[in-house]
Amino acid sequence: MTALSPTVVAAIDDLELAARLVVEGLRTGGHRSPFHGYSTEFRQHRPYRAGDDLKYLDWKLFARSDRLYTRQFRETTNLSVMLVLDTSASMAFPESGVSKSRYAAVITAALAYLVSEQGHAVGLMTMHDGKFAYVPARGGRPHLRALLAQLDRVEPRGTWDPPRTIARGAQLLQRRGVVIAISDFYDAEEETRRELRHVVQRGHDVAMLQLLSPAELQLPFSGQVEIDELETHVRQLVDANAIGDAYRGAVREFLDRCRLHALRDGIDYALITTDMPPEQSLRDYLLRRNRRQAAGHTRSAGAK
Amino acid sequence: MIWQQPWAWVGLLAIAAPIIIHLLGLGRSPRHRFPTLRFFDVTRLAPTRRTQLRDPWLLLLRVAVFVAAVSALAQPFYRSAERERAFAASLARVVVLDTSVSVQRAGTLDSARRLAERLVAEADVGQVLETTEPALALDGAIAWLRLQPQRRALVVLSDFQLGALDLVSLRRVPDDIGLRLERIAGASLAFPVVSEHRIGSRTVRVVTTRTDSGATRYTQVEWTSRALVDSSAPLAVRVLAGDEERESVRAALDASFAVGARFVGLQDSVVATDSARGQVIAIVTLGSPQRSALLATARTPREPWMLQAIAALQSDVVLQETARSDVSGRDSAAGMVVAYASDDRPAVWAVEAAVEGRASLVLVTNTGAQSLSMTALPAAARAVGAPPIGTAELETDYLTDDLRTRLNREPATGLQRRVYAGAPNAVEGESDGRWLWLLVLLLLGAEGLFRRRLYSQRIESAAR
Numbered sequence: 054m055t056a057l058s059p060t061v062v063a064a065i066d067d068l069e070l071a072a073r074l075v076v077e078g079l080r081t082g083g084h085r086s087p088f089h090g091y092s093t094e095f096r097q098h099r100p101y102r103a104g105d106d107l108k109y110l111d112w113k114l115f116a117r118s119d120r121l122y123t124r125q126f127r128e129t130t131n132l133s134v135m136l137v138l139d140t141s142a143s144m145a146f147p148e149s150g151v152s153k154s155r156y157a158a159v160i161t162a163a164l165a166y167l168v169s170e171q172g173h174a175v176g177l178m179t180m181h182d183g184k185f186a187y188v189p190a191r192g193g194r195p196h197l198r199a200l201l202a203q204l205d206r207v208e209p210r211g212t213w214d215p216p217r218t219i220a221r222g223a224q225l226l227q228r229r230g231v232v233i234a235i236s237d238f239y240d241a242e243e244e245t246r247r248e249l250r251h252v253v254q255r256g257h258d259v260a261m262l263q264l265l266s267p268a269e270l271q272l273p274f275s276g277q278v279e280i281d282e283l284e285t286h287v288r289q290l291v292d293a294n295a296i297g298d299a300y301r302g303a304v305r306e307f308l309d310r311c312r313l314h315a316l317r318d319g320i321d322y323a324l325i326t327t328d329m330p331p332e333q334s335l336r337d338y339l340l341r342r343n344r345r346q347a348a349g350h351t352r353s354a355g356a357k
Numbered sequence: 358m359i360w361q362q363p364w365a366w367v368g369l370l371a372i373a374a375p376i377i378i379h380l381l382g383l384g385r386s387p388r389h390r391f392p393t394l395r396f397f398d399v400t401r402l403a404p405t406r407r408t409q410l411r412d413p414w415l416l417l418l419r420v421a422v423f424v425a426a427v428s429a430l431a432q433p434f435y436r437s438a439e440r441e442r443a444f445a446a447s448l449a450r451v452v453v454l455d456t457s458v459s460v461q462r463a464g465t466l467d468s469a470r471r472l473a474e475r476l477v478a479e480a481d482v483g484q485v486l487e488t489t490e491p492a493l494a495l496d497g498a499i500a501w502l503r504l505q506p507q508r509r510a511l512v513v514l515s516d517f518q519l520g521a522l523d524l525v526s527l528r529r530v531p532d533d534i535g536l537r538l539e540r541i542a543g544a545s546l547a548f549p550v551v552s553e554h555r556i557g558s559r560t561v562r563v564v565t566t567r568t569d570s571g572a573t574r575y576t577q578v579e580w581t582s583r584a585l586v587d588s589s590a591p592l593a594v595r596v597l598a599g600d601e602e603r604e605s606v607r608a609a610l611d612a613s614f615a616v617g618a619r620f621v622g623l624q625d626s627v628v629a630t631d632s633a634r635g636q637v638i639a640i641v642t643l644g645s646p647q648r649s650a651l652l653a654t655a656r657t658p659r660e661p662w663m664l665q666a667i668a669a670l671q672s673d674v675v676l677q678e679t680a681r682s683d684v685s686g687r688d689s690a691a692g693m694v695v696a697y698a699s700d701d702r703p704a705v706w707a708v709e710a711a712v713e714g715r716a717s718l719v720l721v722t723n724t725g726a727q728s729l730s731m732t733a734l735p736a737a738a739r740a741v742g743a744p745p746i747g748t749a750e751l752e753t754d755y756l757t758d759d760l761r762t763r764l765n766r767e768p769a770t771g772l773q774r775r776v777y778a779g780a781p782n783a784v785e786g787e788s789d790g791r792w793l794w795l796l797v798l799l800l801l802g803a804e805g806l807f808r809r810r811l812y813s814q815r816i817e818s819a820a821r
Contacts, residue, residue, distance in 0.1 A: 143392035143393055144392075146390070146391065146392045148390060153392075237392065239392065239393045239395060269391075269392060274389060276386075276815070277386045278386055278387050278388070278389055279386045279387070279388040279389070280388075280389055280391045280394060280397070281388055281389065281390045281391065282390075282391060282392070282393060282394045283390055283391065283392050283393075284392075284393070287394060288388070289394055289397065290386060291397055294815075296397060296398055299398045300396050300397060300398075303395075303396040303398070304396050307396070
């Protein structure tokens with residue numbers, strides 16, 4: 054099945070339908086959801102193997118039997134996922150075609166749909182004009198519809214405060230969960246990075262979906278043009294020909310920095326451009342996440 | 358360097374045109390909304406302000422084209438030593454010849470004309486301006502001299518009556534123009550003199566007499582308008598008189614000379630002007646052999662100019678006063694009475710009749726040829742169409758020889774200014790501006806090449 058182009062998906066007014074189409078595309082590809090709950094209910098013992106986490110050793114049983122056994126648990130709790138969405142004016146770019154905000158809405162809706170369908174809780178966190186607007190993480194189809202309705206009302210405007218929004222989104226999760234931030238991450242780069250690190254340290258699984266348009270990567274202007282910044286409306290005349298190379302170099306450096314810091318801090322990172330089919334973007338991200346988790350398990354297994 | 362058309366420098370204002378176009382071009386930069394400015398290098402943004410000139414060398418070339426073109430239009434003329442020598446060796450001269458009544462009366466006009474022609478022949482180029490108003494002719498002479506590329510000299514031949522040419526007029530002559538004032542003999546007018554002066558649409562008539570002590574006395578006696586009489590057409594005054602009246606008529610005509618009549622002499626009993634064209638006034642005396650024949654065919658004047666002339670004659674105070682002192686003793690057969698005698702009978706009356714086949718205003722006298730009114734009549738008739746005489750003609754004083762000598766000066770030898778446009782004897786195109794036009798062409802070529810190369814670079818840059 055050919056993936057739906059971003060133009061087609063963005064043109065669908067019904068966000069739930071768009072999300073379902075994207076998720077259906079994922080299923081057709083035979084991909085499993087990488088979102089798993091955290092098990093807390095004891096299931097069984099198995100003999101200890103080198104590399105197993107010592108905190109799961111049943112010391113009482115060792116004391117009685119003088120043998121090392123590792124405790125195993127059953128998945129009994131739902132996963133909580135908080136989707137933190139950038140709604141600043143910079144997300145309104147490009148003004149013609151598929152904007153970053155619309156693309157982000159489709160991606161967010163698809164993620165919410167995917168998570169909700171698996172019986173997990175999903176919430177939405179945004180900020181408008183310095184005020185938080187959120188939907189708490191819950192499960193169920195009515196809740197999903199409420200979240201999608203809230204998502205549909207989101208309009209990119211003004212600025213946002215990513216560190217506060219991410220921190221507040223993480224706080225809303227009752228227990229360990231997943232925080233997925235979807236943004237271009239232009240604002241407060243260092244503070245945002247620090248806050249994401251804090252969220253990871255608090256035990257949450259954190260993902261950065263960095264969303265950019267191809268025009269932002271390439272600067273497709275020529276000659277002398279006047280640039281009007283969307284968030285601040287500061288205008289500046291630039292000679293696009295003269296500064297094109299320097300601009301593209303600066304963008305590459307910024308993206309490399311974001312990716313390297315995310316890897317270092319244990320954050321899932323994916324760069325998504327608005328010319329990619331949303332289904333493909335999501336698939337790439339989920340595959341990467343699966344691989345990372347599998348690698349983590351392998352490392353754990355190797356350690357045992 | 359001499360700039361022959363310095364006003365052309367105003368064209369430098371046109372230099373603003375490429376700059377304005379350039380600035381307007383800057384204002385048309387397309388505007389794009391963009392998420393962030395954080396990746397634009399600040400050090401590279403600074404030179405792209407709206408007022409920053411783009412392609413300064415191209416702009417400089419264009420400005421240079423304008424400057425060179427304007428300089429060429431200003432017609433530069435380089436003052437080389439060779440040109441200075443050529444200038445010093447050549448001379449342009451204007452001779453202003455005073456032909457006023459006083460000069461004519463002195464009988465020196467012909468010799469003055471010969472002198473003027475000789476002076477002009479001595480110069481490389483020259484003109485003779487004959488005028489009754491030398492002061493007014495100076496402006497034209499100066500203007501003509503300004504157009505000449507040679508040294509310039511102005512010569513005035515006049516009797517230098519005070520008022521005809523004064524110091525104020527002479528000081529208007531620029532310093533670089535040489536000045537030579539040559540006196541020719543003049544003769545003041547006989548008195549009494551009747552002169553007229555136009556004040557707007559009105560004409561003031563002045564009678565000047567000389568008292569027994571020799572002092573002149575001016576009396577304004579009246580004013581009138583004579584718009585219908587065509588002063589531009591020659592007015593002929595003919596006197597039809599008998600042989601026995603010959604001497605008396607000559608005396609009367611001498612008196613009329615004072616008001617500008619140009620009689621050439623007596624021919625039998627008829628005195629004619631030098632021109633038979635235009636309007637004709639005939640004076641028929643008592644002893645004229647044609648009197649009976651003319652009166653037989655005469656009728657009341659109906660032509661407007663005749664009526665106008667009759668009105669003027671009726672307003673002529675000298676004619677009226679002299680007629681009042683005469684005795685007529687006769688009545689008029691027809692026509693209109695011009696002046697009454699002391700017995701309240703017509704002294705002069707006017708009819709319209711054909712004189713030598715030409716419709717004329719015929720003034721018939723009832724007084725003798727030696728009467729006072731007969732003396733005043735030719736002068737009054739001539740005054741009807743004569744131009745007014747300047748007051749200077751009444752002057753008996755002249756510019757002193759000492760002052761005249763002090764005003765004389767040689768023409769300047771240094772090359773001053775050369776203006777060729779419109780000069781009748783100018784060497785067309787003799788200006789160093791042609792080299793500047795060549796420079797304009799070269800600059801335009803360079804501008805074209807430079808522009809083409811610049812645009813090619815831009816296209817390549819845009820393609821990348």
